[in-house]
Amino acid sequence: MVTIRLLLLCIATFASTHSIAFNNDTLRVASSANFAKPVEALLAEFAKQHPHRPMISVASTGVLYQQLRHGAPFDIFFAADIRRPQLLEQQGLIEEHHRKTYAIGQIALWSNTQKGPISLADLQDYKGRIAMAAPHLAPYGNAAKQVLVKRNLWRYFHQQLITGNNINQTYQQTLTGAVDYGFISYSQLLTSTQGNGVLIDNSLHTPLEQQVVVLKNAANLELARKFYQYVLSEQGQKIIADFGYLTADKATDAVPVSDQADSLPPNNGTKPATQTKKTQ
Incomplete structure (x- = not known):
């Protein structure tokens, strides 16, 4: 024993x-x-x-x-x-x-269906759905929501969102064409070999x-x-x-959200000088 x-x-x-x-x-x-x-x-x-x-x-x-x-x-x-x-x-x-x-971090608006340069102003006349990470789970999703609120666009899109659990799911949803526009990280935009995107002005969301x-x-x-x-x-x-x-x-x-952002003209929601264009 x-x-x-x-x-x-x-x-x-x-x-x-x-x-x-x-x-x-x-x-x-x-x-x-x-x-x-x-x-x-x-x-x-x-x-x-x-x-x-x-x-x-x-x-x-x-x-x-x-x-x-x-x-x-x-x-x-x-x-x-x-x-x-x-x-x-x-x-x-x-x-x-x-x-x-x-x-x-920095966020970007990205599309894999639009053939030319895009900007945040494109969403003003857009009637379809957009993708973003869930704001309550992902800080990048919360930043995207803040951008839409600042641009007075949240009321148009909050019931037409396709939300992922994280920013990688949002990228995939946009990549497949399930939506025409998605909010992704700027890092993802830089490493993507497809689509067109634009860096979002940091003043439109909390750092x-x-x-x-x-x-x-x-x-x-x-x-x-x-x-x-x-x-x-x-x-x-x-x-x-x-x-x-x-x-x-x-x-x-890091630039805090400006109270003056609501009064900015539509095309000031982006930084054309830092726009990254990618085509298939």
Whole structure:
């Protein structure tokens, strides 16, 4: 009997030891949908100095926040806002001094059916449906709603919306032609090889300040800390900027919603100088 117990103890110890060894090179990343491609690029560069096995889960910020509240096993979380990271901090779920802004997001209006340049003014006479991420789940969806409200267009479209759980679903809905127009991230517009789009003026919505946190119960805490520092480093910030985001140092310069936006003429809702045109 003693021999059997000893054997079981040895097996358990062996399994536990190898499980720890397996986890030592795994970094579990929770990423808001808008940041899926940038975080892959960041992890690839980070791996050159710190070899690891990344496991990335992509969803809306709201969905990931709920998962983290209920104990989801992530090491680091890239949110699309500052509210959820702040709540996680208040709930004692993150490492002390490991909550910071890593990027300022931007949104774009995009179409895969319109053959020429588009602008926000096109929506004034448009009678069809538009796509956006669900405002209560996704900060980018909330920003899109603010744009429509500022342009006095929300009352025309709020019952004609096709909403996705995150910005990636919105991209797919617009890509397939299910709708003629969709609000996506500017990063998605830059990396898309189809359609036509335009960057939305940041003054039409609250700043999309995005924060990253390291989770207190991270299985690979040391690796998560190193990746956190890398994302905030000069090299990491350059990669983020290449994907169409404003860098973290611009956080205090982000333009708040102007009370004068309602009185702007229709074509001032866009920035023609930064318009990105893409054709099939």
